[in-house]
Amino acid sequence: MSPILSAxxxxxxxxxxxxxxxxxxxxxxxxxxxxxxxxxxGKSALFAVLSGFDSADSGEVLLLGERMSAHPAWQDCAVLPQVMGLADELTVAENVALPLRLRGEEPTARVQELLDELGIGALGDRYPTELSFGQRQRAALARALAPRPRLLLADEPTAHLDHATVPVVLGLLKRAADEGTAVLVATHDNEVHEAAHRRLRLVEGRVRAA
Ligand SMILES: Nc1ncnc2c1ncn2[C@@H]1O[C@H](COP(=O)(O)OP(=O)(O)OP(=O)(O)O)[C@@H](O)[C@H]1O
Ligand SMILES: [Mg+2]
Incomplete structure (x- = not known):
């Protein structure tokens, strides 16, 4: 099988x-x-390069066999950055709908469904600055999942979450993979590592099997 992401x-x-x-x-x-x-x-530095936010000094990153610049924003690759990166001037629901709008699509029921599943269904009309960090992290995950990306890069997606919410996020990441998304997650959370199909480790600037 040819890879979705190749570095x-x-x-x-x-x-x-x-x-x-x-x-x-x-x-x-x-x-x-x-x-x-x-x-x-260097996990976040690597994710910045993999997602096209930053450029490598040398080497190559291919998404679906093509350079990242060939892919319009949110078309194939969705990113949940460690700093979440929600647009503060948009409501939570507008943030989640944004990748759909960037593709020229009208927001669907999926926006509210994702917010509901993540336990923040009542917060869609609020602005990100009115949310806790854990709530913002879930909103950013909903935004990343909304367009059903071919590749999902999630940087520490459970860092701000309480123990009860981690399985909910894990369930959504696993479901995305089951539906065909290539999911790469940087994490310090053993619960997340245990749920993975494959575990990697960044050691001295290189990626190895963990
Ligand atoms: N834009 C930048 N300018 C200068 N140094 C940077 C920049 N981005 C990252 N670094 C450096 O690169 C190294 C790796 O940082 P990075 O954020 O990728 O680590 P990380 O593995 O994601 O750590 P954490 O687990 O704390 O999130 C650090 O030493 C950091 O200071
Ligand atoms: Mg990091």
Missing amino acids: QAVRRSFGQVEVLTGVDLEVCAGEFVTLAGPSGS
Whole structure:
């Protein structure tokens, strides 16, 4: 099976420090893969390159066999950044509907269904700054899942959640994979790693099997 996401020999330095020293990585459709690694090891830096927010100094990142620049925003790749990145001037429901609107689609019942499943169904008319961090994280996950992306990159999606909510988020990530999305999750959470099909680890700037 050809991979949805493929990275080859990706390098990225900040000043004198080479954070990514040659990352090779593949994620296929329907796979739920986790990425571990100590704080500061470069997981978020790697996700920025994989999602096209940042450019590698060298190496190649391909989404569906093409460079990321060939894919319009939210068309094939959805991102849940560690800092969540919700638009503060839009309501929660408008944020979740945004990737659909960017594709020229009208928001569907899926927007409210995702908010309901994540336990924030009553908060759709609020603005992100009126939510707790855990509520914002769930809103950002709903936004990432709304367009049924081919690739989902989720950076620490359970970092702000209480213990009871983690299985809900895990269930949605697994369902996305079952429906064919390639899911890559950076996390420190053992519960998330245990749920994965495959576990990776970022060590000295390279990705290895965990
Ligand atoms: N834009 C930047 N400019 C300078 N240094 C950066 C930049 N982005 C990341 N770094 C550095 O790269 C290293 C990796 O950071 P990164 O945020 O990717 O770590 P991480 O593995 O995601 O950590 P955490 O688990 O805490 O989220 C750190 O040393 C950080 O200071
Ligand atoms: Mg990080």
